[in-house]
Amino acid sequence: MSAPAYSAAELADRFGLTVVGDPATVVRGVATLAGATPDTLGFLANPRYRAQLSASRAGIVVMRAEDAEGHAGTALLARDPYATFARIAALFEPVDAFEAGVHPTAVVDATARIDPGAHIGPHVVVGARSVIDAGASLGPGCIVGEDCHVGAGAQLIARVTLVTRVRIGQRVRIHPGAVLGADGFGLAMEAGRWLKVPQLGGVVIGDDCEIGANTTIDRGALEDTILEEDVRLDNQIQVGHNVVIGAHTAMAGCSAVAGSARIGRYCLVGGGAGILGHLEVCDRVIVTAMSLVTHSIREPGEYSSGTPIMDNRAWRKSAARFKQLDALARRLAGTDKD
């Protein structure tokens, strides 16, 4: 595992960047500005961190042209330093060992079809009629139930469960503990007991989606639960049955979408936020962390609920007054006639 090394000139050439300073400067890794050493490359994307630039020991720094004025060291000028940094960092990422073939401890149903160019790891189970395409990787402990399809180049890192009728697009990446295609939560009350409503749909995950650790995506009741392409879900997200999430939407950890909600494209959902069921959120909506969306949103923009964090003693006073708000408002309006 000798680490790769790149000169500023090589990186400029590969990614279409401009070198300022010494093109022969060589880096063997990437780092934060604060943690960088002379043989690593850092980046400056947010002007807030400008103060760190002068103190940084980074051999090369990726930055915008306007930030480079007066910079003494070697820089690579980029229109979008963060995206450029992401591409450079990928050069230093250890590549997962990928061996095509089925591990001897895997249990594969006779009716499943595994492409010879797929990797099926130790203790994996693949159920009846499921199909695994070329270049797909099922890491250790993954369980693929019946009637599933894993697209070309998809990576189920480890211990991912696809319960039944789950279709995974190409290049999708799913992290450990995620469960796709479990029964949606459908119940009818009958004579004082719950009656289970069969969940006959499936799950469809578009190309290039990413699904975080321990995230759950239920299968649909009658139709499918759908993630369009390039949807990015962080860890511990819950997606109810028959939800549709539009392309390029990203959701942060612990957020949740209840059944049959439709989320638009290019939305950003903050950590711990909730979206109730049977409603629509249009494209390009931002929901801030731990907010609860209780009705459809039809205008792009940023939406919030909740109250600010306060010292507990002060908060208790505000909280007590919150209960009296209607009475206070009526008194103010002089309409308190009771």
Added chain:
Amino acid sequence: MSAPAYSAAELADRFGLTVVGDPATVVRGVATLAGATPDTLGFLANPRYRAQLSASRAGIVVMRAEDAEGHAGTALLARDPYATFARIAALFEPVDAFEAGVHPTAVVDATARIDPGAHIGPHVVVGARSVIDAGASLGPGCIVGEDCHVGAGAQLIARVTLVTRVRIGQRVRIHPGAVLGADGFGLAMEAGRWLKVPQLGGVVIGDDCEIGANTTIDRGALEDTILEEDVRLDNQIQVGHNVVIGAHTAMAGCSAVAGSARIGRYCLVGGGAGILGHLEVCDRVIVTAMSLVTHSIREPGEYSSGTPIMDNRAWRKSAARFKQLDALARRLAGTDKD
């Protein structure tokens, strides 16, 4: 896998319904009103969806008698169309292959007792002194620790973990990633370090409960954590040690109950809602999504906390004023003497 087919007459006969229209109409599946085709059956339970009825191509629609007036197509009249639909849909549900016996890759302790009519799937582990009853199914990757009991007909779909001293009732259904019987979170601070409090109790799950994917139910500290019969938990729910949840209560995804809380029967807990520990919630309480119950509730009814979703700019103004609420109220009352 030729799909089953049923005529309106057969369904009416089987479920005690009245046919309106052509009793010979045959359906081969179920669908939403909007997605239905002439060979599928739909339902109308919520008057809100009445507009979809006339446009629907469904071969048969299950509905209330009062909704059927003027309906041109074939209908099955039911007192409770949703529950009736659930029963009909179950006819079209693919039946999981169930093979009694122990898969050769399973690891079963010599002191465990597996009923010959139980199914033990691939890569399952069953620990010392655990008992698996007839008709129970442990799907792939399930782990049953020591001193557990899985009741007749219970289904652990896949990759479920019962850690220790967990008793599962009959016909319970547990979805992948659920963890029952892990240590409760018991800590004592001693001389500046945490001291672990042993968790000596177990978990008891009543008959007919359902437990969602990645839900966690800790075992009790001294006594047991208990779910009475027919409790329905969605995905990613957290139930702390020594909690008791009454029969027929349903909790939506990502809700949580802290240690030693007692929830009544027929409660409904909304998604992401929290219930603090060492308190009681009486029967037939509804807690709306993302609300936090901080004290005991002794009257049936619906309870909420939080603030409405707003445009972020307007929200910021309200949030800033929330901090001043006590001062505002005092000024309004003319009691602001500072």
Added chain:
Amino acid sequence: MSAPAYSAAELADRFGLTVVGDPATVVRGVATLAGATPDTLGFLANPRYRAQLSASRAGIVVMRAEDAEGHAGTALLARDPYATFARIAALFEPVDAFEAGVHPTAVVDATARIDPGAHIGPHVVVGARSVIDAGASLGPGCIVGEDCHVGAGAQLIARVTLVTRVRIGQRVRIHPGAVLGADGFGLAMEAGRWLKVPQLGGVVIGDDCEIGANTTIDRGALEDTILEEDVRLDNQIQVGHNVVIGAHTAMAGCSAVAGSARIGRYCLVGGGAGILGHLEVCDRVIVTAMSLVTHSIREPGEYSSGTPIMDNRAWRKSAARFKQLDALARRLAGTDKD
């Protein structure tokens, strides 16, 4: 499994306590005051439960000297009854069977180093270059990826996943379903599509930490995600990449910390609470349940957000007024000039 038995005199001797009553009283287990029988030991730590003392049938009760006045039965006097009880309860805890060695169904990479005094359970997978120290236990179904290190005496109960570059300290206890070292959630938007930012760091877990079921701790983007020693995390907690959590901090179930936040030592984070990214929380901060920390906290103390639980009808009125708060305040101030 004959249960152990201890006399009051033996316990007093072992833990440095004072006996009141009959030193020959023998107990064979521990219990709550309410559930105790004459052959079990209970404790009184919280004066709130004093009323239960006189009714309790416990053979021995651990309590403070000042609570023992007038107590008729046998007592053990302790400065900290709860911590003392925890130590006594541990005497009655069933000891997990621990067998050194590698189970024949485990799959261990040729370059991994397993100490002969470690336990590697059924269906475990250990990847390249990972090291498992003496006395460490990987329970059934655990997956340890590449370049990980599990310290001496650490216990991965079952089905724990360490993805890559995860270092676990000594005596750490990790519960089922936990995922450590998955990719942090790093994304850059480029030309309308998400670009994945490589996650090149690792995770470092200090000695004596405990990590709950289905909790997720992502690996760092460039540097490591760090838990210092004796951090205690309950179930279903999410810790983002590059977070640092100080020693002796405890977090309750379903709480979450976003990327690059730094939490101090001896903090207590309530259930479902959230801490946004790129901020600092100083030592000895308490965040109450379901509160959201949106900015750095620099003073020790207790902090809260949210509103109190209310009857839904009353809550609706307060919630509607919350939206008008700024207008109400302006009217009150006489500054409403629009």
